[in-house]
Each structure stands twice: as C-alpha cells, then as structure tokens.
Amino acid sequence: MQISDEAISKAVERYSAVRGQGTLANLLAFGRVLKEAGVRVSLSQVMDASRSLELVDIARRADFYTVLRSNLVSDKEEIPLFDRVFDCFWQEHGPEESPMESVEMTPSSSEEKRGDSVGAGGSLEEVIVQASSQEVKLSEESERIAVPTYSPHEALNKKDFSEMGIEESRAISRALLLIATKIATQVSRRKKRASKGEEIDPRWTMRKNIKYGGEIIQLVSRKRRIKKTRVVLLCDVSGSMDCYSRFLIQFMYGLQNELWGVETFVFSTSLSRITHLIRTKDIGSALERISHSVLGWSGGTNIGRSLYTFNREFAPSLVTHRTVVVIISDGWDRGDVGLLEREMRGLKRRCHKIIWLNPLLASENYEPLCKGMQAALPYLDLFLSVHNLNSLITLGRTLQKLVA
Amino acid sequence: MNPKKLTIEKIQEALRKQQYICDRSLATVVYLSITIGKPVLLEGEAGVGKTEIAKVLAQVMETKLIRLQCYEGLDANTALYEWNYPKQMLRIKLEEVSGRNREAVETEIFTEEYLVKRPLLEAIQSDGSTPPVLLIDEIDRADMEFEAFLLEVLSDFQITIPEIGTIRAKLRPYVFLTSNRTREIHDALKRRCLYHWIDYPVFEKEYEIVMTKFPQVQDHLAKQICAFMQRVRQMNFYKRPGVAETLDWASALVTLNRYELDEKTVEETMGCIFKYREDLHHLKEELAGKRLELDQMVKESSGLPA
Numbered sequence: 001m002q003i004s005d006e007a008i009s010k011a012v013e014r015y016s017a018v019r020g021q022g023t024l025a026n027l028l029a030f031g032r033v034l035k036e037a038g039v040r041v042s043l044s045q046v047m048d049a050s051r052s053l054e055l056v057d058i059a060r061r062a063d064f065y066t067v068l069r070s071n072l073v074s075d076k077e078e079i080p081l082f083d084r085v086f087d088c089f090w091q092e093h094g095p096e097e098s099p100m101e102s103v104e105m106t107p108s109s110s111e112e113k114r115g116d117s118v119g120a121g122g123s124l125e126e127v128i129v130q131a132s133s134q135e136v137k138l139s140e141e142s143e144r145i146a147v148p149t150y151s152p153h154e155a156l157n158k159k160d161f162s163e164m165g166i167e168e169s170r171a172i173s174r175a176l177l178l179i180a181t182k183i184a185t186q187v188s189r190r191k192k193r194a195s196k197g198e199e200i201d202p203r204w205t206m207r208k209n210i211k212y213g214g215e216i217i218q219l220v221s222r223k224r225r226i227k228k229t230r231v232v233l234l235c236d237v238s239g240s241m242d243c244y245s246r247f248l249i250q251f252m253y254g255l256q257n258e259l260w261g262v263e264t265f266v267f268s269t270s271l272s273r274i275t276h277l278i279r280t281k282d283i284g285s286a287l288e289r290i291s292h293s294v295l296g297w298s299g300g301t302n303i304g305r306s307l308y309t310f311n312r313e314f315a316p317s318l319v320t321h322r323t324v325v326v327i328i329s330d331g332w333d334r335g336d337v338g339l340l341e342r343e344m345r346g347l348k349r350r351c352h353k354i355i356w357l358n359p360l361l362a363s364e365n366y367e368p369l370c371k372g373m374q375a376a377l378p379y380l381d382l383f384l385s386v387h388n389l390n391s392l393i394t395l396g397r398t399l400q401k402l403v404a
Numbered sequence: 405m406n407p408k409k410l411t412i413e414k415i416q417e418a419l420r421k422q423q424y425i426c427d428r429s430l431a432t433v434v435y436l437s438i439t440i441g442k443p444v445l446l447e448g449e450a451g452v453g454k455t456e457i458a459k460v461l462a463q464v465m466e467t468k469l470i471r472l473q474c475y476e477g478l479d480a481n482t483a484l485y486e487w488n489y490p491k492q493m494l495r496i497k498l499e500e501v502s503g504r505n506r507e508a509v510e511t512e513i514f515t516e517e518y519l520v521k522r523p524l525l526e527a528i529q530s531d532g533s534t535p536p537v538l539l540i541d542e543i544d545r546a547d548m549e550f551e552a553f554l555l556e557v558l559s560d561f562q563i564t565i566p567e568i569g570t571i572r573a574k575l576r577p578y579v580f581l582t583s584n585r586t587r588e589i590h591d592a593l594k595r596r597c598l599y600h601w602i603d604y605p606v607f608e609k610e611y612e613i614v615m616t617k618f619p620q621v622q623d624h625l626a627k628q629i630c631a632f633m634q635r636v637r638q639m640n641f642y643k644r645p646g647v648a649e650t651l652d653w654a655s656a657l658v659t660l661n662r663y664e665l666d667e668k669t670v671e672e673t674m675g676c677i678f679k680y681r682e683d684l685h686h687l688k689e690e691l692a693g694k695r696l697e698l699d700q701m702v703k704e705s706s707g708l709p710a
Contacts, residue, residue, distance in 0.1 A: 042595050052436050056412065063412065066429040067436060074594035076447055076585070076601045203481075206489040213496050317585045346642065 003037050003081070008088045011036050024050050030089050031072065037085050039078045045071055064090075231262045232318055232351075234310065236329030238268040238301035241359070263318050266290075267306035273314065303333045303372055304340035311346050319350045328357045328386065333372025341375040353381040361385035407438055407465065407534065415464075424453070424460040425605075425613045433600045434461065443558055443579035445543075445594060448602035451646020454582040458539035461578065468536040470577070472523040474546035480553060484563060485525045488518045514567035524557055528573040535575035543593075544583040551590050558596055605647060607634050613647060614654050621654055628665040629654055636677070641686060645677045652676045667691050 015029035031046040049071035056063045065086060073082045204220040212218075264275045277289045319325065325347060333340060348354060356376065361384070377383065416431040434457070437444045446454040462469035472483055492513045499509045521529065527538040543551065557563060561573040581597060583589055605613065610630045614621060621629075633650050653676040662669050671691060678684050 040591060045595055048440065048442060051440055055436065055439050056432065062428060063432050066432040069429075070433045070436065070444075070598040070600055074445070074591070074597070074599045079601065203489070206493070207487070210489065210492060210496070213500065317588050320586060 005084065005088070008033070008037060008085055012085075012089050023053060027053075030068075030085075033089055034072060034082065034085050037081055039073065039082055039085070040075075041072050045074075230318070230320065230323040232323055232325045233262065233264045234271075234306070234325065234327045234329075235264070235266045236268070236301060236303070236327075237266045238332075240301065240330055240332045241328075263314075265310065265314070267301075267303070267310075269300050269302045269305070271306040271309045271313075300334050301329070301332055301372075302335035303329060303331070303376075304335040304337070304343055307343035307347060308339060311343055311350075315347065315350055319347070321350075321352055323351045324353045324355060325351045326355045326357060327376075328359075330358055330360045331356075331370050331373030331376065333370065335372075337371045337375045340372055344376050344379040348379040354379060355382040355384065356380045357384050357386040359386055410435055410438060418464040419457075419460055420616075422460045422463050423616050424456060425609060425616060426453075426457065427609065430457070430600060430602065433598050437598055438578055441576045443581060443597045445581045445583065445589070445597035445599050446602060447583050447585055447599070449604065449644060449646055450584055451648035452602045452604060453647055454602055455539065455541055458537050458580040458582075461580075462537040465534050465537065465578070467532065467534040468530065469539060470523050470527045470530070470536050471539045471541060473541050474543050474550070476545060476547060478546045478550050482522055483524050483550070483553075484522050484557075485565060486520045486522065487514070488520050492518050516568070519565075519568075525563055525571070527577040527579075528557075528561060528563055528571060530577070531574055535573075535577045538577040538579045540579065540581045542584060543581045543589060544586045548590065551593050555590075555593055555596070558593075604637055604644075607631065610634070610647065610650060614650060617651055618654050618658055621658055622663055625657065625663055625665070626654070629657070632665060632670070633677075636687070639690070641678065641683045642680050643678070643683060649677050 011033045015033060018025045018029050027046055027050050031041045031043070034041045049068055052067045052071055053064070056067055058064045058067075068086065069079070069082060073079055199221060201220045201222040204222075205216060205218070208218050208220055209216050262275070263273070264278060265271055265273050274290055344354075358373070412428065412431050412435045415435050416426060416428060419426055419431065419434075433444055436442070446457070448454055458471075459469055495513050495518075496509065519525075523538070527536055530536045540554070543554075558579060561576050562570055564570045604610075607630050610633065611626055614626045614629060615623075618626075629650060633645060633653075637644050653673060656673050656676050657665075657669070660669075660673070671688065674684060674687055678687060
C-alpha cells in the first residue's frame, strides 16, 4: 500500500498559499509535502538544497531535479516516492508535463509507516502507510504483483488488536525480555580492554608504560566484547496462524523495543515491514497502527514469495553474517515450494542462523509433513516450538547454549 | 582544473577524457559537492563505478587521492592517527643516557614528528593548492561506532588531538563515501551528504563505456556484449554482473580474438561474468534451453543505434 496520488495532490494544494513567495518558501513547502508523504527530510537538507539551486541553471528541469533529489533523498527506496511528489508539486512550474499516469500503474509492496510524518490532513494520515514504495519483481518475466487491495484471492481483513489485555501479557513480556537478551548477545571478535582479560593488549601496555620510561611495569589485558547481534523477525500472520497472532504481535513488540537492531516484518501473501509501526513504548497505539495498516492479516500464505521479496528488497541491507533470522510460521504454504526452497537457500547463505518457530510443533503427533515445512527444514539451524510461556523459557535456554 | 571555474558540462567532459562516462545527474552531484562542500554518498550495486569516480576525479582535479577502506573493526587508531609508541620509547631511552630535562622530553615526544598519520588526518592536514579527494570506501562494512565518529569529522572537518590541539582543515577535502547497502547507513550521516544512486547503465551508456575503454573491440561485438549484459541483469541471478564484469569480459574476448558471440564463446568465458557456482549453472541451463535467445539478441543488437 502506498500514498495515493490524490493524497499527494491534496497535500500540495494545502501548501499552495505559500507558492510564489520565492524559492525558499517553495522549497520549504516542498519539504513539508515530502515529509507528509513519508520521505525523511530535515530542515538542514532543505537549506542546502536552496543553496545548491543558486549554483545551477534551474530552467533545466533535469538539473533542477538532480539538485533536489541529491539533497533531499538519502535512500534509494525513497526515490520513486520522491519522483511522484516532485512531479505533482512542480508540474505547473516546470516546462514538461508530469507523467502521472505511468506512476499510477507502478505497483509496490506494502512497507511501513513513518513515525515522523506530520499529521496534517486526516485523509493523508490514513493513507500514508508506506514511505518508500518499491517495485516488486515477481519473476524473470518481470511479472508484477498487483497492489494487494485489488486482488480477489486474498482475504484482506483489518483486525482489531486494541482489545488485547495488557495485564495478561505482563508475564509474557518478562519472559520475552529474557529471551530477547539471550538472542541478542553474541561474542565479538573485537577486543576491549579489561582488568581481567584473556590476553595482553600490546598497544595499550606500551602506552600505559610510557610513564615509566618504557619499562613494562603494568600489563593491560583485553577480552572479547559482547557484540549485539542483529535480529530480523519474519512473522506469519496468515489465517492458519490466527489463534497465535496475539502472541506474535507481543513477541515482535517485546523483542524490538528491548533491543537495538531488530527489524520486524509480517507476511501472509505478501511481505510488509512493520519496524517503524511498532517503534514506540506504547503497545496500545502500536497495535492500533498495525491493525490499520497491515493488509493480508489472516489471509492465505505464500512463504516463498514473501521470502523472495525479502531477499531482494531487504536482505541486502539488513542481513549480514551476524544476523539471526527468526521465522515464525506453521509452514502451511500455498505458494510454489520450489521457490520457497530456493529462497531459503539464498537466505541461509547470507545470515548467521535461521530459527524457525512453529506453534504446531507442540502437539505430540505433529510431523512437519506439509510441503512448505519440508522444503525449509534442511536450511534451519533451530526448529522450535512456541505455543506457551513454558516453550518460551525452553527457547531461551536453547538460545543461551547457542550463543555461549 | 580550477575548482572555482567549474560547470556541470566541464566536469562531465573532463571525466570523459579520463575514460569515465557518467550521465549528467552524477556530474551535477559532483559539481554541487565541490561547490558547496558537502560530501557525496554514492550507493549502487557492486561494479557500477562508485569507487572509480573518486579516483578519476582526483586525476581530473590534479590532486591527491586519499583512500580509507572500511572494514569491520576499523577504529579511530587506524582511521585518524596514532602515536608512534616505539619511536617515543626509543627517544626516552636515549634521553635517559644524556640526562636531559624530563619535561622538555615529554613535550617533544608529543609533537607531530611522533604522530603516525592515518587517512582522515592526512586528508585534513593536506596542504596544496587543491584540496585532496578523500574516498571513504564501503562505509557499510565499518561498524556503527565508526559512523558516529565519522560524523564528527565530516561536519566540522577538524580533528582534536589532546596532546597537540585541534587541527582544522585548511582546504575542505572533496569527500566521497560509497556503500554497497549491506546494511543501512545512519540517517544522521546520510543527512550530511548529497545522495546519489548509481544504477546499472542503459545500453547506450554501457556501449560507450566499452568502446572508450577498449577502442579495439569491434563495434558489432561491443553491441552484442552490452545487449547480453542488459539481458542477464534482468534475469534472476544471485549476483548480477556490473560494468566491471562487462569490461573484464570484453577484455577477455579481445584477448581471445573473438569477433562474435555464440553459445560456445559465452560458455567458455562465462567465468568473467558470474562468480557463483549456482549462477554459472543457471546460465548454462538458460543457454541449453535456448531461453537466452542469443540469435535474437545478436540480430537486435546489430540493428541498435550506437
């Protein structure tokens, strides 16, 4: 889901009053519209842009565009959105017609809602769900996914999570905190100085002993320091996982808010990044935001396609050899099993560990028979159950062993 | 080149003379960076010429290129400066014999003479008529801590050494940061830079690059190479080949005295384009299944305008 063109033009209209009051006023208005649309723009960037414009011939639309883009955009993902706002905002002023029609056809994956968007117009607020719109290439033929809203095959419901009781989740939150810390601490190869270390640090020993004229009197030792691992959570929120979704949201929320470097995604038939939606200390509003913006909650599942999107769009910047990828799903997959297998292999190659948490694993006669689960199994480092608090404690212990 | 008399066209032209073909938008960003003194953050897939632009610009501006290659664990000691401890110790030992005033020795061993300059300090201290080009390569490989530290250096262009004092840059270096997006760069750092995304080149641009670098390549072969690269970049390979691979391949084909692409040639030389076993395997399958439509491509490319 992405901000609609109408919403952009509405935002542009709202700032039409300041138009014609000089370049800086125009630029400031442009910056505000960008911000409302979800591009992160700071005032200093706008000022720099204004300074830069004095240096080029702004009658050349291409140069004008490059100056604004290089100053105001700082992420590749934000470029398509910037382009749309640019076309809409500067259309009367520029010599060329803006290609709005072609823009409307661009499909995009739903992503995230920027926390810092300025809440001006109500309609705008509702539709800004994703800041960086991205094209999702589905297959070699560049077949494109339609924007989920228009697909008849996906049961797209908005779920209301605001009814969740905070009291009952207290115990879970405590357990989550413990688990989260275990997952997130890993020994680093980098050393730090320590009074009781494993080895001598020659550089600092020399440094410290200069005051004795170079005679080695004091020894400085060092030890490996704890390095926080990055965690990427991929949560299945499809229909078959329905009864666990309340727990899932707790888990994602707890982990992300206690740790640095956690990225959270949910998937059903398509993938959405919700890191920004739950970056708040207030779980009530976090739930509100998610239920508003995540499409495909309780719909069908296509793990392969979601992983495909993840590997292409997000993994390059988020997953490193230190990243632990946690997938929470029951493995009931309606998509292409071959694709799922390929993507699992790709993911495995990139990351440190893949942990699959399956709530169904708890039932005694469960065997991972469904095809999706079968395909994923060879690539897992850990296959664990998560259905109640006890299983979480077990998970905590296992992870403790894993990282020790 | 005189930095005060620059224009976008001049930069583009000068870069072209040094065999770096860039489109107007990149030239504009470089021009802005030089004129307003803001660092450039270049992102793009591997092998599209991110590092190269800094190198070529140093040649164009007839100035020094100072390169800081980032890696995990890079810290201030390796990036900024370090005291030359062994030298300091030796000096102290020598002074012991002569029995000179202790304080005098102490001040002396904390002077520039005993400083090992690392790239960032070198860039800031550099004196000359033109500022140096400072290339901070693959910033995404360094840790977050280093990024924060870099922020300080890049916003004020000054470095404080407790024993000596603050060293300010006489001339602001032209700073280029590159990133392969293996992780997200912090917003604060991004905001201080001009951002530019270098995409894979379009056919015409890539053809121009090949012809500039290898004038001896036959026109027809160059077109085929570029058409082939354009096609495979749209396909589902684990690691898509960049311009660097195109040039490697062109060079290999020239060495082998090939004048035309056919399936056999592609298969023999595909190690230049793909570096992963899975990708090589995939390409073989595509070739065997005739899905690459090599003939079709050859036909199309021969009709394409130069």
